[in-house]
Amino acid sequence: MTDYIKKILEARVYDVAVQSPLDKMVRLSQRLDCSVLLKREDLQPIFSFKIRGAYNRIARLSLDARKRGVICASAGNHAQGVALSAHRLGIVATIVMPVTTPPIKIDAVRYWGGKVVLHGDTFDEAYAHARALESQEDLTFVHPYDDPDVIAGQGTVGMEILHQHPEPIEAVFVPIGGGGLAAGVSAYIKYLRPETKVIGVEPVDAASMTAALHAQERVILNRVGLFADGVAVRQAGAETYRLCKDLLDGTITADTDEMCAAIKDIFEDMRVIAEPAGALALAGLKTYAAQNPTRAGALIAINSGANMNFDRLRHVAERAEVGEEREILLGVTIPEEIGSYRRFIQVLGNQTVTEFNYRYATGQEANVFVGIRLRDARTEKAQILAQLTALRYKVVDMSANESAKLHVRYMVGGRAPDLQDEVLLRFEFPERPGALMKFLDGVGGDWSITLFHYRNHGADYGRVLAGLQVPLAERERFFEKLALLGYPYEDETDNPAYQMFLSR
Known part of the structure; x- marks a missing residue:
């Protein structure tokens, strides 16, 4: 030390x-x-x-190493640190970035004179390519942390x-x-x-x-x-x-x-x-x-x-608000009858409702997705849940349900009563042209897409909720194809948010 x-x-x-x-x-x-x-x-x-470590590493290079140039793999702050440091020292810098890197980050590297090479969908692919270029072009690799x-x-x-x-x-x-x-x-x-x-x-x-x-x-x-x-x-x-x-x-x-x-x-x-x-x-x-x-x-x-x-x-x-425990998100079942919405709001009393999603569906019961602002998370959350349960409302706390917060809250009411054999999956897609087509090619034309929800979050990846009609006899082959596709996913078919608001 x-x-x-x-x-x-x-x-x-x-x-x-x-x-x-x-x-x-x-x-x-x-x-x-x-x-x-x-x-x-x-x-x-x-x-x-990141400018601190990048500059300290590059500033200590020999004159010969400076003449040959430096290279790194990064989609973010280390890339900018290497580009700026090399610019100040008069050294050529090659920055390998995934193809999925948002333009704002690529532009920032180019602003400091970095030579951008786009390769692969992930950091691991960009890193491997950078190490290959390091050897081929006799460059000095500037590691983002392990140096x-x-x-x-x-x-x-x-x-x-x-x-x-x-x-x-x-x-x-x-x-x-x-x-x-x-x-x-x-x-x-x-x-x-x-x-x-x-x-x-x-x-x-x-x-x-x-x-x-x-x-x-x-x-x-x-x-x-x-x-x-x-x-x-x-x-x-x-x-x-x-x-x-x-x-x-x-x-x-x-x-x-x-x-x-x-x-x-x-x-x-x-x-x-x-x-x-x-x-x-x-x-x-x-x-x-x-x-x-x-x-x-x-x-x-x-x-x-x-x-x-x-x-x-x-x-x-x-x-x-959810992270600060200033808001609770609930799925609540209420009677499908005139006046039930008004009675439900009366039960909440002086609580501030931040969100309320509902769509009519046939039957005796209706499911609503509701957000409630909390003043004191330590006591109010438990009180609200206990109060609703005591009045025989069916309540599911969805404050920690990722699919509910990312997707289902925007899709309430999208039911398909006659749909059979639906599988619900939550994917992370690389945010690049052709990502959806790769998904469609990967699962082939054997299964119908029954649900699809995507929102751009300004990141280098997209989050997608997708439903597909896959009979039980074909599930094994379906999941084998998903494994070959290589997109990270979670099976959400048993998620209570899906069961309450989207399933048949």
Whole structure:
């Protein structure tokens, strides 16, 4: 660890990076009854901490290596960091990005003079192509996290935190993708202030470091969620894992709703928009604060970046209230008769209804999808559920139901009474031309598509809910074809939201 302290102190980052401020979140501090501070790496020239490690790595190259040029694989902030660093040092940079990369990210790399090569649908495919080009063209590969010089550059974030806050610190919360930032920050902080906790935070569906620490060895996740694309890494780095297993005080995971709520918290306190990976550490901080009411100092979260596509804000706004437990989403069965809607609203009393979806269907009962705003999540949610149940309403809490929140709420009423053998699947499609045709070619013409819902979320992947008519005798062959297609999916046929609102 002593070697890393020397590397961090000697890191060449301030030719391009700034010492970002450590700002107090006044509103959130009052809410959590503690001092909450945010390290503002969103204020770097590329709106991300990644400039630190990329520049420190490239600036230390030999003259011969500089002449040959550098290469990296990235769809986001590391790509911009390498492009800007190479531009400042007069080096040619090749950036391999997946074809699915949104134009805003490609344009940002080209702005700094990076030569963009688009290859593959996924980061893994782009990475493999970059390593092949590295060998073919004798380039220097700049790894996004698993490199000592990159780790040392990111470690300057921890150095600044201790300079800026000499008072006691209970814990510093660091987002983890491959682990470069966590390794560098923990190396510096644990050396100078071993009593201060350093806690890594990962998305619940991309927790590669958490899995590695639990298994006591690096593991490869079968798949990762892509909402926080800046930290969507299937395997923690070798060097970053070596450091983190000894230096981190633990990890916390956060789901999509919790990240959206943290984005809203940052906006309300700072009037800035963090990207999901940027708000990840604050989501973990809030979980820690709720679980540890007695604290011995400030809680500090690193806002790692603000490269948010504008189109994603709609999705974030929809999910933030649920993530903050300020809204509950329910599926409620009411009598299909005149006056039942009015009686149901009367039961809710002074509660604010945020959403109400209903479509007439034949029969004695009607299913409604309703959102209710909460003032005090600790007590109100249980009270509302108990009150409705006591009045013999059938109630299903859908606040944590991903298909309900992403798709079903927009499709209430779309029933097909005569439809048989429907299978419902939730897919992640690469956001590129031809993705739908690939899906149709993959499943062939043997089964009818009975339902399809898609919304653009401004990301490099799309989320699709699809129904297909597949007789039981053909299910095995159907799922074999899906496996060959290679699109991640979840079988939602038994999902209660589907059963209440869409099935026959």
